[in-house]
Amino acid sequence: MKKIISIILAFFIVLISGCSQKVGIKALEPAQVDRISQTKVIAVADFTHDNVGLSRKIEAKLSNFTIENKKYFTIVSRNDINKVIEEQKLQNSGLVNDENIVKVGELIGAQAIISGNVSPVTKQDSYFYESRIRCANKKCTELETYNVRCMKRLVSLSAEVRIVDVTKGDIIYADTLSKVSTFKHCADDSRAIPSKTMIAQRLAENIADEFTYKLTPHYRHFNVKLLEDPDLDYTKSQEKLLKVSLKYIEQGRYDKAERFLKELIDGTNMKSYVPFYNLGVIKEAQGKYKDAKEYYEYADNLMVEPVEEINEAMLRINSLITKKQKTLKQLSR
Numbered sequence: 541m542k543k544i545i546s547i548i549l550a551f552f553i554v555l556i557s558g559c560s561q562k563v564g565i566k567a568l569e570p571a572q573v574d575r576i577s578q579t580k581v582i583a584v585a586d587f588t589h590d591n592v593g594l595s596r597k598i599e600a601k602l603s604n605f606t607i608e609n610k611k612y613f614t615i616v617s618r619n620d621i622n623k624v625i626e627e628q629k630l631q632n633s634g635l636v637n638d639e640n641i642v643k644v645g646e647l648i649g650a651q652a653i654i655s656g657n658v659s660p661v662t663k664q665d666s667y668f669y670e671s672r673i674r675c676a677n678k679k680c681t682e683l684e685t686y687n688v689r690c691m692k693r694l695v696s697l698s699a700e701v702r703i704v705d706v707t708k709g710d711i712i713y714a715d716t717l718s719k720v721s722t723f724k725h726c727a728d729d730s731r732a733i734p735s736k737t738m739i740a741q742r743l744a745e746n747i748a749d750e751f752t753y754k755l756t757p758h759y760r761h762f763n764v765k766l767l768e769d770p771d772l773d774y775t776k777s778q779e780k781l782l783k784v785s786l787k788y789i790e791q792g793r794y795d796k797a798e799r800f801l802k803e804l805i806d807g808t809n810m811k812s813y814v815p816f817y818n819l820g821v822i823k824e825a826q827g828k829y830k831d832a833k834e835y836y837e838y839a840d841n842l843m844v845e846p847v848e849e850i851n852e853a854m855l856r857i858n859s860l861i862t863k864k865q866k867t868l869k870q871l872s873r
């Protein structure tokens with residue numbers, strides 16, 4: 541009996557902790573491939589064996605990508621690439637050669653050229669049986685088990701993608717990107733498995749998305765928990781200040797919440813880490829990382845015993861400051 545009560549209590553604690561008030565954070569992060577920010581005039585060549593249109597998907601995504609309401613890349617027309625290839629009497633497959641890539645890039649005014657090779661789409665089917673239950677008679681007074689034949693289908697697509705710096709003649713990026721989709725279909729299913737061609741197109745879109753993500757700055761969204769309980773013996777008026785500030789944070793009224801939290805700091809003679817931490821969360825949500833770090837440091841200095849939220853905040857804010865600085869450099873190039 542005691543064991544059951546303990547389990548219920550533990551579950552209740554987890555449930556309550558999971559319902560803690562949180563603030564959504566939108567953090568600007570740099571492109572994984574930093575050097576591409578120095579070569580933003582890009583040409584995307586036709587990939588070899590590209591039956592899924594991967595190169596055109598990548599070109600479209602890079603061309604349409606915007607951040608802070610500005611286009612990040614300038615894409616050189618594919619017609620210009622093909623014209624130069626024809627004039628130089630090169631095969632398109634010749635663009636896997638770095639020397640040819642640099643030559644074509646210089647003639648079309650590109651700072652970097654993306655080229656690649658797409659592997660054949662692979663499909664693998666395997667068969668198995670699953671159990672079902674049905675009525676054994678018309679009145680369904682008895683049940684019986686029977687088996688249905690099922691098929692599991694794996695479709696995969698991979699592509700080798702390279703980016704060559706036209707000016708320096710070296711490789712900025714090279715990797716093999718792969719995606720796999722799994723489907724199951726049983727004899728009693730009403731919906732059919734998509735065709736191999738349809739699946740391959742989706743996989744190509746996924747590869748193009750992943751590749752674009754690597755080359756571009758982006759926003760990461762996550763939630764940060766607020767501290768809702770006093771760490772000192774608050775007076776009733778101080779408890780009310782904390783409660784009201786949390787309500788305003790929930791409503792997105794950070795200006796009002798900040799006012800009440802500062803009153804709480806003064807009322808507790810700057811000895812309570814809760815308002816300092818919550819102010820740090822507000823500033824982090826506003827993208828004011830230096831102010832957030834200052835408030836987090838105040839909270840950290842007031843801790844007697846470790847507080848998980850504050851420890852995480854100290855590590856996180858330093859990382860966010862570094863990443864933001866790197867991203868701003870990428871955007872300014």
